[in-house]
Amino acid sequence: MAETTSRILALLNLLQTHRQWTGAELAERLAVTGRTLRRDIDRLRELGYRVEATRGAAGGYRLEAGAELPPLLLTDDEAVTMAVGLRVAATQGIADGEQTTLSALAKFEQVLPTALRQRVNALSVAVQSLTPRGERISAELLGQLALACRDHERIRFSYVAADGVTSERAVEPHSLVAAGRTWFFVCWDLRREDWRTFRVDRISSFFGTRVHCEPRQLPVADAAEFVAVALASLHRGRLNAEVVMRMPIEQMRTHFGPWATGAEAVDAEHTRWPIGGDSVEGMFGSLAWIPPGVEYELHGDEVFLEFVRETGKRLRDASER
Amino acid sequence: MAETTSRILALLNLLQTHRQWTGAELAERLAVTGRTLRRDIDRLRELGYRVEATRGAAGGYRLEAGAELPPLLLTDDEAVTMAVGLRVAATQGIADGEQTTLSALAKFEQVLPTALRQRVNALSVAVQSLTPRGERISAELLGQLALACRDHERIRFSYVAADGVTSERAVEPHSLVAAGRTWFFVCWDLRREDWRTFRVDRISSFFGTRVHCEPRQLPVADAAEFVAVALASLHRGRLNAEVVMRMPIEQMRTHFGPWATGAEAVDAEHTRWPIGGDSVEGMFGSLAWIPPGVEYELHGDEVFLEFVRETGKRLRDASER
DNA sequence: CTGAAATAGGTCGCTTTCTGTCCTGAAAAA
């Protein structure tokens, strides 16, 4: 069977690298007779994978999209690409299910050979420079935290609090919570002997002790408090502003596409567009996309308005020289 | 039946979902005796996967990152997340190897069940709204083209040429080439009986005939021409500009991080920073990130400078009301 | 219409592998 199992895996691999194979080709590659190959194909079908066959000349076997996903056999290069993509997905905060992203990330994190891991790290940095600016959080760290949560492994790390004070922490991980693009790490602090919430982007010097710990029950009463603290921390630095532009909402939606989220009509001619965000710079950038000729007004925090006035002035000066 | 093969796969699956398992637990899950389980573990090891064991109390089996990546057994949710991440990676143009991205994409595209595919499509749209603005290209289309290239499958599609004329094409795919964030599709046009290059973002109504075609040899002499055409088309709309700011390059690198790519020192006090891009709006946004108090000058295409002047003026007006 | 190429699958006998049930050993933690 040692032979058979690896051969089945190899067959699955072959079927994944080309759409169409004749039985003879496959049999030769696997070094078995055609009869055995047909039996192997049957085995795959019994395992639930849709291997379809076309008879006659120019026929062959094909692995079709079935009800279940077959085990993915990736080459090193492909694995690197997927890992990078996954990290981008995680750090950009895919809306669907953050828990899912994490479990996928943990799965990868567990088995990714170190040689590949280094390539992934190198690439992730390069890719992040393509994404919108903002706090950069380490996807590798996120992956390791996710793995620690999944496996209930005790960990240690350094944390820079909001007031700038650095402290060393030894904790039992509980879960990761995403709020927008910011991740929060909920865990039991062993020294303080209490539940704590940390911002992932302020965690560093991650160290995984290999010590397993019993999962603790998060007190339900306190869970609400955690969320509150986390959100407060998130909204503290958050800025609010909105644009009222002379443009019917339909037209505005067409022009801005997915970025029109939150826009609403003021009247038939005007649209209100919220552009709140974490950074004045990013919010400023949004304004550039209002098409030429469209009149608009700006309302919002004075901090932001002041920034716009000042930056607008500097830009005009710089471009007129 | 093929009990053992499926059991080995199941075992690999279990080892991927939790870090630590005791032999007894695994044996129970797989409905075999401990002895058989140990044999299964041995089989996995023979297949090249690093299953490590710790003896004694609180011991167990762990799947470690080895030299090779084991077949990834993903749940539906995880698969969706990965596919989305992969599409993001492909459309954002990962620098490493576009061919790799494509082969991974094709691998996924082939076996992704339709139910999951719909979820992936829905999510991809949502995710792309988070990415920098610009032409949005369909990652699903890219995946299907990649699959067609890999399998030498004849396809049909509609194409909108640069002059706005739409035509129907029947082609034999050859390859996909990435230039920056734009993808080009190289193929043999069956009606014109010649090689053609298409911009992927102008292709629509993709239709895969199931007809297999013999791979054609791309004439080397003409290959240069393709690249030229592709690059010309890419650079036609591309804008150039640069900022010279009063800031030492070291400090600038610290402040801008990965976005400082391409920056170079003019002298000890000044740094030149290229901000060329596809859209004046995006380039404008970059300027907001120059820290307050830093003097700078702007050089570049008149189109861009005019945009900056105009937009700067509008912004000041809007914020002063 | 015919032949070639391709999948589909039944049967038979030999060989190999697998499995459970015994063991005993060794290592690690409480």
Add this chain to the structure above:
DNA sequence: TTTTTCAGGACAGAAAGCGACCTATTTCAG
């Protein structure tokens, strides 16, 4: 020291795998 856990040899019966036949069926090309 005791308990828990992995490690692995030996054996016998059961099961599966494999190749070597064989025939049937479908499809396309000529």
